[in-house]
C-alpha cells in the first residue's frame with residue numbers, strides 16, 4: 633500500500649487552484665508502489681474530464697534531486713517517449729508542496745503493466761528502452777548513479793552489519809562478497825564513450841513500470857532511480873527483470889526478442905555485447921543488495937511489502953555462471 637501521507641478534499645481543491653487544469657471531480661489513493669504516495673485525480677475544465685497522477689515524494693527521494701527527475705521526464709515526454717509529463721502550476725513550476733511533502737502532478741498514461749510477462753512483451757519493451765536512450769541524449773544535466781558499482785561494497789557492508797542478516801540468510805553475504813569481487817574485476821572501463829556509450833538511463837524498468845496497450849508500450853513510469861550511466865547497463869537491468877520465467881529459468885527467446893527490439897532502434901556496439909554478461913551480473917547484484925538491505929531493515933508490520941532478495945541472488949548465480957561462457961552475447 634503506498635499512501636503514506638493523507639490529503640484532505642479541501643486541501644487538494646485549494647492546491648489545484650495553483651494550476652490551470654480545472655476543478656477536482658474525484659480522487660483516490662493508489663495502493664501500488666512502495667516509494668511514494670500516489671493519487672489518481674480527475675479534474676474537469678470547460679466540460680472536459682481529464683485524469684492526472686499526483687505524487688507526494690516520500691522516503692528515499694532526495695528533494696534536491698526532484699528538479700533533475702522532473703526535468704528528465706519533461707524532456708523525454710516532449711521528445712517522443714510515452715512517460716508522465718509534469719504539469720506546471722500557473723507560476724511555471726511543476727515541483728510544489730502539499731501536506732508538508734514535495735509534490736508534483738503528472739499526466740496519466742493509459743495501459744496496464746504485464747502481470748505475466750510473455751516473449752511478446754520483450755520486443756516492444758526493448759524498442760521503447762532504446763527510444764528512451766535516444767531521446768535522453770539531448771538532456772544535458774547529469775546525475776550520478778547512486779546505486780552503481782561504487783555503491784555496492786558499502787551497501788553490502790551495511791546489509792551484513794544489520795541485525796538478523798546472517799540468521800535469515802546464512803552464508804549469503806559471504807557469497808555476495810565473492811560475486812562483487814568477480815563482477816568488479818570484469819566491469820567494463822567506461823573511458824571511451826563511443827565504445828560504451830553513456831547517457832540517461834531509467835535504471836528500474838521492471839514490468840510494473842511499463843504499461844502496454846494493444847501490444848505496444850503505452851507508458852513508462854517511475855523515473856526516480858534514473859541517472860547517467862552506461863546505456864548497456866539499462867539493457868542488462870531489463871534482461872534481469874523481463875527475461876526469467878516463473879521457474880527462475882533464463883528464457884533466451886525473451887532475451888533475443890528484447891535485444892532485437894532494442895537494436896532495431898540503437899544497435900549495441902560490440903564492446904557493449906561483450907560487456908553484457910558482467911553488466912547483467914552487476915544488475916542482479918544491485919537488486920539483490922537493495923532487497924537484502926530492505927528485507928532486514930524494514931520493521932515488522934510496516935505497510936510496505938518487502939521483495940525477496942533471493943529472486944535476484946538466483947539470477948545472479950545464473951549470470952555469474954554465464955560470465956565464463958558469455959551466452960548473452962548474440
Ligand SMILES: Nc1ncnc2c1ncn2[C@@H]1O[C@H](COP(=O)(O)OP(=O)(O)OP(=O)(O)O)[C@@H](O)[C@H]1O
Nearest residue numbers: 662664665666667668670685716739740741853854
Ligand atoms: N503516469 C501514470 N499514469 C497512470 N498510472 C500511473 C502513473 N504513475 C503511477 N501510476 C499508477 O500508480 C502506481 C504506483 O506508481 P509507482 O510505481 O510510480 O509508485 P512509487 O511508489 O512511486 O514507485 P515504486 O514502484 O518504486 O514503488 C502504478 O503501478 C500505476 O498503477
Ligand SMILES: N[C@@H](CCO)C(=O)O
Nearest residue numbers: 836838919922923939
Ligand atoms: N524494482 C525494484 C524496486 C524499486 O522500485 C525491485 O524490484 O527490487
